[in-house]
Amino acid sequence: MIIFLQAVADGLQMGLLYALVAVGLAIIWGLMEMINFAHGEFMMLGMFGAWGLSVWLGWDPLVTLIPLAVVMYGLGVLVYRLLMQKVQRGEVFTQIFATVGLFFFIQNGVVALFTSDYRFVEGSLLTRLSGANLSLGGVRIGIPLLVGGLIALGLFLLLYLLIDRTDFGLALQATAEDRDAAMLVGIRPQRMYAVAWGLGTALVAIAGVILANFFSVYPQAGLSFTVLAYAIVALGGFGSILGTLLAALVVGVVQSVTAAYLPPAFKDAFVFASYILIGLFRPQGLFGRF
Amino acid sequence: MAASSPPARAGRAQQVAWVLAILVALLYPLPFERSGQIYYETVGFLVLLNAMLGIGWNIIGGWAGQFDFGPSIFFAIGAYTAALLSIHFGWNAWIALVGAMVVAVVICAALTYPVTRLRGHYFAIATVAMWMIAQPIGATWRLINGSQGLFIPVAAGGSFVHGILTMEFPGRGKGLGFYYLSLLLFAGTLAGARAIERSKWGFYFRAVRDDQDGAEAIGIDSRLYKVIARCLMAAIFAAGGTLYGFWALAVFPDQVLEVNWNILPMMAAVVGGLGRLWGPVLGAIVLIPISQLMTATLGSGPLAGRGIDLIIYGAVIMLIAGWRPNGLLSLPWAEWAARVRGRAPARSAPKSPDRN
Secondary structure, X not given: OHHHHHHHHXXXXXXXXXXXXXXXXXXXXXXXXXXXXXXXXXXXXXXXXXXXXXXXXXXXXXHHHHHHHHHXXXXXXXXXXXXXXXXXXXXXXXXXXXXXXXXXXXXXXXHHHHOOOOEOOOOOHHHHOOOOEEEEOOEEEEHHHHHHHHHHHHHHHHHHHHHHHOHHHHHHHHHHHOHHHHHHOOOOHHHHHHHHHHHHHHHHHHHHXXXXXXXXXXXXXXXXXXXXXXXXXXXXXXXXHXXXXXHHHHHHHHHHHHHHHOOHHHHHHHHHHHHHHHHHHOOOOOOOOO | OOOOOOHHHHHHHHHHHHHHHHHHHHHOHHHHHHHOOHHHHHHHHHHHHHHHHHHHHHHHHHHOOOOOOOOHHHHHHHHHHHHHHHHHHOOOHHHHHHHHHHHHHHHHHHHHHXXXXXXXXXXXXXXXXXXXXXXXXXXXXXOOOHHHXXXXXXXXXXXXXXXXXXXXXXXXXXXXXXXXXXXXXHHHHHHHHHHHHOOHHHHHHHHHHHOHHHHHHOOOOHHHHHHHHHHHHHHHHHHHHHHHXXXXXXXXXXXXXXXXXXXXXXXXXXXXXXXXXXXXXXXXXXXXXXXXXXXXXXXXXOOOOOOHHHHHHHHHHHHHHHHOOOOHHHOOHHHHHHHHOOOOOOOOOOOOOOOO
């Protein structure tokens, strides 16, 4: 029983970090219905940014979080303006095609600069706390992951408020729902898409900066998170930011409970099996609006 | 969405194009066979294999309009089934190929029917899910030897014709043999897809894509036709997987479930022109040689292993996508052909709009 509870606690913490990886996609894909195959590559860029700044300038990842997010916001807008805005004129599938190209470009660009070696962020604030634990009725909760999870949760709530409670968020949703009607009331759709790409990219890069504290940093780190993020957004349901959070927690728990009892190779398989299973009963995801 | 040529005028040009294409396809490997540059025969083999898979993916993706991100599971099922039939029961490769297609279709129908409850993006992620579940199964299942893989033994000796009949080429002539084998399967796939495009099924697929509720209102069972479309794709991928298995003489889970078998056929269809019969063919002819040649030229030398070839490949892909978001077949080919033949192009109404 204690093993199970421990697995659930670990899973919830991981789930919070997954939520941060997925929420960027929840904006670009879930809300604005654009496909980005290179989502995880932006996360990987965030990881490398955190690693680079900590090695060269000695900045802690928790400090570099904000400047990196700003830079990555700019990159996201740039990708939309230079590439996706043109691609949007064609079939939806062309977006996959274009972002597969982006995926090759970014991943191998990083390989060319830094090689495929594994790197680690050492001596950061969170890693120095790595011995510290909270104990709740026998279940141990590691402080670093908890801090990372809480940062993720905080950002998540800010984003939820932005999208659900502000005029700007409503304009985003209006663009997603009916582009032409949004134009009629004075919303410039392409600006909305650009902002969505900026936000999505910045958020997943922040996730990368936090994850760099716990995971090794290497150019191929992105793809498995991309695949997981798509499953999380679909499981949560389209257009629902809180659905994404809940789905990420479900995924985190399924993963860590599976890993506690079964061979680790099946950890992701059970996540995806539960997606299919839940999908059969709720074809629109847990909280999907469309 | 037919090819963009006015029928009467283009009739003769089309005949000429057909004859030329067939001649090029048949003669292509011969100079390389003479000079011993087997590599270019292999490139041709990969182009035809991916074109064939692209045609298959186009049935579900282009005509039925369903995102399928995990077709490689049927490629793997085909490769494994044929390998098992050949190793354990000594079946001839062609009979094993038919067996592999049947197994893939049965599994596809059983897996796909339940998830057709899901629509659009939700369905797409379900296909990814199947692929993610297949990977650990492939790596651990005893019957198929887990991550150790299966090896297909080759009988010694035999003529070229014998090789074509058994897909076994023990000595030289393997490059040439597999080029023609892939050409044969490709031609069969193309002819089949052409027949389907003009059949009742073809129209039902497109009706489901364009307006699922409307299609159901006139009595089309959309779930059934999605399953049929995906099973047709599964059969083609299983045939491709069989061919690949006999070419590689081994089947490994990492290899047959590789993400490229999901992406490349789809990319070929998209870059050529989604939903057009020849789209994936053109796409494969453009994409595969670019990546192969870049790997061959930039993959070695001082910058080897630094991914320079893939950086350029990625940039090329983005340029094509941004420049021609509806595929290369959407270019005004008929107009150009008319100009080449010295005829002033009739300034036809708005030429190839970006949205079709």
